[in-house]
Amino acid sequence: MRTRRGNTYPVVGAPATNKRKRARSSSVLYNLFDVLPDDIVLTILVKLASTAESPADFLAALVTCKRFNDLGLNPVVLSQASAETFAVTKWSDFFSRFIQRCSDAGNVEACYTLGMIQFYAFHNRRTGAALMAKAAIRSHAPALYSLAIIQFNGSGGSKNIKDLIGGVTLCARAAFFGHIDALRELGHCLKDGYGIGKNVVEGQRFLLEANARELAAICLTSSPALMSGRRLNLPPATNSNSNSPLASEFGFSITPPKPHPANRFLVKWYGDRSPDPAYRICSYGGCGRPETRMHEFRRCSVCGVMNYCSRGCQARDWTIGHNRNCRPMLRFPIVNAG
Incomplete structure (x- = not known):
């Protein structure tokens, strides 16, 4: 039977609950955590x-x-x-x-x-x-690669303070730890003789290793058909000008990797602000690095619209959509008025 307050009378013969005993047991649990x-x-x-x-x-x-x-x-x-x-x-x-x-x-x-x-x-x-160097000393691959980008671009100073040899050295150290962007950057440096002796064969090997690691990451994350052992019919490469095509050119649907929290902070930081139009932001959406001086970053040699802080960002942006939107820019001949 219920009372006006909604409580019920105790049932005859039912065991009575001991509130003091329950409180004692909870206090014992807290005491166990304290000890x-x-x-x-x-x-x-x-x-x-x-x-x-x-x-x-x-x-x-x-x-x-x-x-x-x-x-x-x-x-x-x-x-x-x-x-x-x-x-x-x-x-x-x-x-x-x-x-x-x-x-x-x-x-x-x-x-x-x-x-x-x-x-x-x-x-x-x-x-x-100094903080990035502190992490690089502890063999932190992203810090090594970021310092290499700073040396290649001469970030934070004038164009004349670029240290190509230092950039290649840091890039090689990051590549030793399996950093995909560092492997790709080092491969291009070897093929072009940029900051290091030209070696096309060795540069091609680094590019192939970067693509193999990229493909392995895709297989582990977003390709259950490959993990189950089923055969896939891969279409031929669509870019015949590249000696080392990326994984996206073999028909894989590449999901862009999750950027580092530092890059995500920079993307949000400059996304909420209106930066100086004279200083460009890296066109890869997961980078967020800005220029530290005018015309620091390289432009896409085909369309001339996109700007990249490194070849690694250019390759990642190419795989997630720029390969479908890149169009050659119109070049008008200079007419001699005389």
């Missing part, structure tokens, strides 16, 4: 930080309780945070302090992300280059 050694909690937090797929995954753990907040900011945990932990698109004081703290703890992803932001977004060239 858990810090090493075990740190191991859990390190695993969480290293596998976080968004900043919310890690920050949600920090606000769980005071102990998680204290141990989560331990340098051991911050040094192992994944790149996606810093995947924010809006700069704030909290993010600035957090990523600086991770960088001081020795996190290479934090060093590289903060270095890219300082170099390209806030124009702190010396600080940004």
Whole structure:
């Protein structure tokens, strides 16, 4: 039977619930967590930080309780945070302090992300280059490749300070760790003799290796037919002028790779602002690098419309759609009025 308040009378013969006993059991659980050694909690937090797929995954753990907040900011945990932990698109004081703290703890992803932001977004060239160099010393392939782009383009200075030999050296180091864009850049440098002795055969080998790694990434992510062992009828290459065609030219539907959080920040940063029209942004949508001086980037030699900071960005933009939109530009002969 129910009362006016909606409560029911106790049933005769039913076992009575002991609220005090339930409260005691919950307090025991809290006490067990309190007596858990810090090493075990740190191991859990390190695993969480290293596998976080968004900043919310890690920050949600920090606000769980005071102990998680204290141990989560331990340098051991911050040094192992994944790149996606810093995947924010809006700069704030909290993010600035957090990523600086991770960088001081020795996190290479934090060093590289903060270095890219300082170099390209806030124009702190010396600080940004030093942070990227700190990550490059720890064999961080994207940092090595970004420093190579800076050396090739002479970013942050005049055109006369380009260091082609330094760019090739950094590019070769990044290629050693399997960086696809670095492999492709190094292959073109060898074929053209740009900053290194010309070697067409060796350059072609690097280009083929870059295409093979790109194809392997496609097979692992977006081609279940290849993984199951079924045969695919591949159409012939559509670009007969290329000695080393890309995977998209063999009929594969290529999904563009997910850009690094540093590049995603730059894309959002300059997308929300109206940059100086004299300084162009890299035409590859996943890059976000701006020019640091006028006419720093190279233009597409066919259409003359798209601008790229590197051959790696040009190749990626070609595979995701520029190969269908690229048209030769009209060239008008100069008529002598006399």
